Amino acid sequence: MGEPVLEVDDLVKFYGDFKALDHVAFKLERGSIFGYLGQNGAGKTTTIRSILGLARPNGGRIRLFGIDPFKEPLRVFDHVGYSPELPTLQGFMTAYQLLDFTARQYGLTQQSRTTRIRELLELVGLLDHRDKKIGKYSKGMVQRLAIAQALVNDPDLVIMDEPTLGLDPAATVHFRDLFQNLIKDGKTLFISSHLLDEVQRLASHVAMIHRGHIVFQGSLNDVLSAFAGGSIIDIEVMNVSPTLVAALRNLPYVREVNVQGNRLAVHLTSDTDRRGELTTFLFQQGATILSFTHRNLRLEEAYLQVLRTGGVAPAS
Amino acid sequence: MNYEWRRAIARRKVLLLIIVTVLFEVAPFVVFTTLREPTIQNFIRAFSDIAWLIGVLAPQGLFIHLTALLIAAGATAEEYEQGTVDMLLTKPLTRIEYMTGKFLGGFTLAGFVSLLLALLGIFLARVTFGPQQFLEYAPLVWLSSLYTLLLFYSVGFMLGELYRRSGHALITGVSVLISSVVLTGILFFAFTLTQDKFYLSLTKVLPSWSTGNLPNMVATELFLKNRVISFLQFGPPIEGTIPEAAAYVLVYAVASIAITVARFLRSDIPRRTI
Numbered sequence A: 001m002g003e004p005v006l007e008v009d010d011l012v013k014f015y016g017d018f019k020a021l022d023h024v025a026f027k028l029e030r031g032s033i034f035g036y037l038g039q040n041g042a043g044k045t046t047t048i049r050s051i052l053g054l055a056r057p058n059g060g061r062i063r064l065f066g067i068d069p070f071k072e073p074l075r076v077f078d079h080v081g082y083s084p085e086l087p088t089l090q091g092f093m094t095a096y097q098l099l100d101f102t103a104r105q106y107g108l109t110q111q112s113r114t115t116r117i118r119e120l121l122e123l124v125g126l127l128d129h130r131d132k133k134i135g136k137y138s139k140g141m142v143q144r145l146a147i148a149q150a151l152v153n154d155p156d157l158v159i160m161d162e163p164t165l166g167l168d169p170a171a172t173v174h175f176r177d178l179f180q181n182l183i184k185d186g187k188t189l190f191i192s193s194h195l196l197d198e199v200q201r202l203a204s205h206v207a208m209i210h211r212g213h214i215v216f217q218g219s220l221n222d223v224l225s226a227f228a229g230g231s232i233i234d235i236e237v238m239n240v241s242p243t244l245v246a247a248l249r250n251l252p253y254v255r256e257v258n259v260q261g262n263r264l265a266v267h268l269t270s271d272t273d274r275r276g277e278l279t280t281f282l283f284q285q286g287a288t289i290l291s292f293t294h295r296n297l298r299l300e301e302a303y304l305q306v307l308r309t310g311g312v313a314p315a316s
Numbered sequence B: 001m002n003y004e005w006r007r008a009i010a011r012r013k014v015l016l017l018i019i020v021t022v023l024f025e026v027a028p029f030v031v032f033t034t035l036r037e038p039t040i041q042n043f044i045r046a047f048s049d050i051a052w053l054i055g056v057l058a059p060q061g062l063f064i065h066l067t068a069l070l071i072a073a074g075a076t077a078e079e080y081e082q083g084t085v086d087m088l089l090t091k092p093l094t095r096i097e098y099m100t101g102k103f104l105g106g107f108t109l110a111g112f113v114s115l116l117l118a119l120l121g122i123f124l125a126r127v128t129f130g131p132q133q134f135l136e137y138a139p140l141v142w143l144s145s146l147y148t149l150l151l152f153y154s155v156g157f158m159l160g161e162l163y164r165r166s167g168h169a170l171i172t173g174v175s176v177l178i179s180s181v182v183l184t185g186i187l188f189f190a191f192t193l194t195q196d197k198f199y200l201s202l203t204k205v206l207p208s209w210s211t212g213n214l215p216n217m218v219a220t221e222l223f224l225k226n227r228v229i230s231f232l233q234f235g236p237p238i239e240g241t242i243p244e245a246a247a248y249v250l251v252y253a254v255a256s257i258a259i260t261v262a263r264f265l266r267s268d269i270p271r272r273t274i
């Protein structure tokens, strides 16, 4: 039971001379939501396709529930659901037909198919469109259906490549709840995404891949606290000058200042509250403060930090 | 397998094939009944009792193989083009099972077209020329025709898997078929000039010889004996035996399937290719 649901070790994948995955390794514990982050072309989809046997890795070891998926695909795929990136489904089928076809592939009986399909269509909000040809679906509807078909077999592990791409805001919220409910049922989720806010709300664990290397992995809290000590002060001032920014950067407790218009995000080196010192300092510099808030680091900022530092957490 | 049929029906391929089949079968009978010249009428009378053979054998030269190529070229390639293969292969299904299903699904479809052609041919012969002889041999002749389908079907299937593009696979497959016919003509010409039998043996190696002539050879062996219907012989008269022709079909089919499987098992499943 303590065995990881998914274990990837030393995964290497070449496309010709191009090394898309360079000794990728991570683990998914049962019941976690694993956020897999990385820039465009970092290797997220390649990793997922390798895990599923759609791409043949050049080296490394993959274990799903402790089983080698290349040796025993039948045992593994009974317990895995997969929703691909920008899914394309059989356009000539209706949603109902596709789910029925999928359920047959898993060997579900006629009776359990009927109830299961109804349940899933309802869950993803497609019940009204069940008899429409998938070819006539909108992008978000296809995405919803792709998620539904990934759940047909009540899988223990659901792997989703950018599942919220193309979903409208209400659907995004709905699916966030849905994913959280899946975890309550004891499932494990692997989600690759660019939407860092989304991942921050959902994930319990994250890994970041950068140019085929895993640059960071751990629990969400680990990531957030490992970088920038976990806190930031957002300041809006009337007149931002380069001298002001330079002066801020020179403060011993400031690691970094990001400037956007007249907003400054001041990354602190530690969690210590520096609001008092900082307001005094700004006042001395002659800056007019419009707003001032202390907050925790966002995943997005941690992510950008990771990219800058190449995955090495700055000494704090 | 069932899936492959649904896919074909949905893509209106089946409808297209049925329409073309009907047109193809009706045409020769219309021609035979409208040509009123006495010499032609005499000629027709000479074989009107076995006119059903026309229906069964006429597609053998080109048409039925084009059909096989059309179906086979898209069997796996269209799944890549549309990106639907991912969904199929991440289910509890081995790659070999997937391939087998694809191969058989498409082949039964091609076989269905071939059966339709044969039945329609027999029916039209009966209607235009009255009672037919030797119909008891029709199933065997048809089966031999079905067997020859294996060659171009397997070649098309292989090309689809190699290119992962149905269009490219189809064009290449058709080129192979047509250049094989053209080459046969050139080689036969070389033979008439030199009388060197080597050129004849070369023509038999080409895929069009066995696929074009095996059913005719079977019919000759079974009941035609010395009644040669020259226009049902595809290409120049080249002597050969039934086992020889059957072996060539088998060799091509097995080699193509082996290449397909080797490629499929080793390579990445491509992301959507169009």
Ligand SMILES: Nc1ncnc2c1ncn2[C@@H]1O[C@H](COP(=O)(O)OP(=O)(O)OP(=O)(O)O)[C@@H](O)[C@H]1O
Pocket: A015, A018, A020, A038, A039, A040, A041, A042, A043, A044, A045, A046, A047, A085, B271
């Ligand atoms: N079939 C292929 N042939 C050659 N290179 C490929 C192939 N597939 C992917 N790549 C390359 O591998 C790298 C990783 O691609 P991958 O699709 O895994 O990125 P990703 O992290 O999923 O990006 P995105 O966020 O844009 O989806 C990219 O540089 C890409 O160009």
Ligand SMILES: [Mg+2]
Pocket: A044, A045, A046, A085, A161
């Ligand atoms: Mg991707």
